[in-house]
Amino acid sequence: MKGISDDERLSVKESWDKIVRWATRRRAYLSTKEDVLASTKKVAIMGGGSFGTAMGTLLARNKRDLDVVILVRSDADARSINETHRNAKYLPQYELPPSVRATTDPAEALSGCDFIVHAVPVQSSKAFLRGVKDHVDPKTPLLCLAKGLGASYHLTLVPMMTEVIPAGLGRDQPLAVLSGPTFAVELMQGLPTAIVAASTDKNLAGRVQRLFASTHLRVNTSNDVVGVELSGALKNVLAIAAGMIEGLELGNNALAAVVAQGCAEIRWLATKMGAKPETLSGLSGTGDIMLTRNRTVGVRLGKGETLEEILGSMTQVAEGVATAPAVMKLARKYKVSLPVLTAVARILEDGLDPRVAVEEVMNLPQVPEA
Numbered sequence: 001m002k003g004i005s006d007d008e009r010l011s012v013k014e015s016w017d018k019i020v021r022w023a024t025r026r027r028a029y030l031s032t033k034e035d036v037l038a039s040t041k042k043v044a045i046m047g048g049g050s051f052g053t054a055m056g057t058l059l060a061r062n063k064r065d066l067d068v069v070i071l072v073r074s075d076a077d078a079r080s081i082n083e084t085h086r087n088a089k090y091l092p093q094y095e096l097p098p099s100v101r102a103t104t105d106p107a108e109a110l111s112g113c114d115f116i117v118h119a120v121p122v123q124s125s126k127a128f129l130r131g132v133k134d135h136v137d138p139k140t141p142l143l144c145l146a147k148g149l150g151a152s153y154h155l156t157l158v159p160m161m162t163e164v165i166p167a168g169l170g171r172d173q174p175l176a177v178l179s180g181p182t183f184a185v186e187l188m189q190g191l192p193t194a195i196v197a198a199s200t201d202k203n204l205a206g207r208v209q210r211l212f213a214s215t216h217l218r219v220n221t222s223n224d225v226v227g228v229e230l231s232g233a234l235k236n237v238l239a240i241a242a243g244m245i246e247g248l249e250l251g252n253n254a255l256a257a258v259v260a261q262g263c264a265e266i267r268w269l270a271t272k273m274g275a276k277p278e279t280l281s282g283l284s285g286t287g288d289i290m291l292t293r294n295r296t297v298g299v300r301l302g303k304g305e306t307l308e309e310i311l312g313s314m315t316q317v318a319e320g321v322a323t324a325p326a327v328m329k330l331a332r333k334y335k336v337s338l339p340v341l342t343a344v345a346r347i348l349e350d351g352l353d354p355r356v357a358v359e360e361v362m363n364l365p366q367v368p369e370a
């Protein structure tokens with residue numbers, strides 16, 4: 001390589017060798033831990049949309065004879081998966097591994113499973129869980145994939161998924177939250193991806209890591225459940241703002257400024273709520289900002305479509321729409337000012353014209369960066 005001295009080349013090689021030595025030691029240590037994949041026989045996936053289908057597929061790819069059962073809502077959906085090995089509604093272009101099956105019967109899906117993966121949209125989660133709770137073993141870990149804040153009529157109450165789940169089940173359940181930049185379609189393609197598994201139970205976070213990890217998926221662990229949950233939920237609101245800038249054709253400078261401001265607002269709120277700052281710049285936070293269908297909602301709003309038109313034409317959930325007003329309640333409760341996220345909520349809730357919102361934000365008093 002030109003422009004690099006022998007000493008520099010040697011030092012780069014030493015750095016890499018150090019990483020390789022660390023990896024060898026780490027693998028040796030991990031081999032002394034429980035082989036979670038070997039001891040896992042059955043995993044139930046609640047929700048047969050894009051993400052439930054993709055994560056179930058990853059597990060089935062990790063272990064060929066793992067029984068992966070997706071709990072779906074209609075017989076037609078179950079038949080399509082069982083008979084054609086494709087999910088006709090979501091990601092139909094991909095063939096599913098033979099060990100992935102589907103049922104509409106919660107007893108069949110949930111009985112005897114080692115893990116339950118929750119991939120039902122946030123706003124439907126509580127009612128859904130109430131309906132299946134008698135089939136959920138209180139000891140089986142539930143791994144939450146849904147990203148968003150629950151809506152409630154209460155003035156200050158904003159349920160996070162780690163509250164929605166026990167409320168739906170009517171009891172506490174071993175719980176981990178998975179979040180990060182993980183587009184379902186790219187998981188199906190086997191593209192390299194990283195996610196974070198957060199739990200207050202360190203052992204459970206480690207088990208989830210060993211269950212999902214593969215050469216295609218890196219799984220970090222964390223005990224900052226609040227940080228992982230909040231950043232995963234709030235980035236969907238910021239993504240709507242970023243999409244609007246795009247739809248309004250305001251250029252890359254404006255887009256970058258909105259993303260930077262929105263990240264700061266997420267940090268202000270989340271750290272007040274107990275999140276660790278490093279989580280917010282990690283996979284579930286900064287890592288996941290631009291990777292979202294919620295952005296499309298913003299683009300279309302920016303181009304002048306109404307929210308009703310947009311939601312009416314979408315077949316998939318855009319969690320940021322319901323999360324935006326919930327964030328406003330948190331902002332009031334924790335006394336933080338969030339101009340960009342508030343503008344998104346006003347556009348969604350009050351029909352404020354996105355151009356007017358941009359003007360209002362631009363006309364706010366000039367401030368120091370920190």
Ligand SMILES: NC(=O)C1=CN([C@@H]2O[C@H](COP(=O)(O)OP(=O)(O)OC[C@H]3O[C@@H](n4cnc5c(N)ncnc54)[C@H](O)[C@@H]3O)[C@@H](O)[C@H]2O)C=CC1
Pocket residue numbers: 047048049050051052073090119120121122124128145146147148182183184185315316317319
């Ligand atoms: N698709 C993706 O790439 C990713 C999605 N997520 C999150 O995963 C969650 C699920 O998203 P997707 O699978 O993409 O959604 P989706 O819109 O593709 O599918 C939603 C699924 O939930 C089911 N569902 C809807 N309402 C229900 C109800 N009341 N009871 C039972 N089932 C119901 C639908 O039938 C469908 O199977 C969301 O919170 C999303 O933010 C997170 C990371 C990536």
Ligand SMILES: O=C(CO)COP(=O)(O)O
Pocket residue numbers: 147180181182183184236288291292293294295317318319
């Ligand atoms: O969270 C996601 C990718 O990590 C997907 O977000 P959307 O639901 O907005 O597509």
